[in-house]
């Protein structure tokens with residue numbers, strides 16, 4: 001039986017020569033390999049070092065990949081890349097594009113990106129949820145008390161016996177119709193304080209496709225809970 005050696009995939013790298021005295025390997029934040037080398041070191045020696053460090057390089061590249069994944073967030077049902085840029089203004093701002101959420105900060109300003117993003121999510125959630133409650137409240141002709149946006153770990157929404165409505169700010173990560181479904185669900189509790197057939201019939205009247213929204217929440221719920 002023939003045995004075939006499978007050559008491992010070659011590691012691509014950028015070679016930067018300078019007046020330095022020793023060889024060094026660096027992995028950039030986007031996973032590129034940079035080799036810094038003294039002027040006279042032969043390429044063969046450089047490639048031997050890369051081979052020796054193969055596992056270490058691959059491990060670091062994988063870590064950078066995972067970090068990149070983590071920088072993707074759900075917003076209104078689609079994944080966006082979070083980019084942080086510096087600008088001349090002394091204000092913090094956020095711009096939403098098709099593919100990304102661009103945060104702009106003053107030069108040199110230390111920003112806790114996830115805390116700022118959460119603060120922005122809460123603000124956007126409050127706007128979207130209140131608008132949806134008003135619209136569907138009118139359509140369903142039901143009254144309600146105060147509308148609060150909360151950080152609830154286990155529920156999307158709730159409706160008290162006094163008609164006060166609470167919603168999870170993470171609903172802003174879900175598609176618009178899913179957010180609407182949770183609103184319609186809580187408003188329907190203003191008519192039926194249970195999950196009876198009459199309750200689901202009412203939800204279905206306002207939103208015939210509510211089953212799909214429930215499925216979406218089941219499938220993506222854990223992502224929204226991070």
Ligand SMILES: [Zn+2]
Pocket residue numbers: 185189194195
């Ligand atoms: Zn319910």
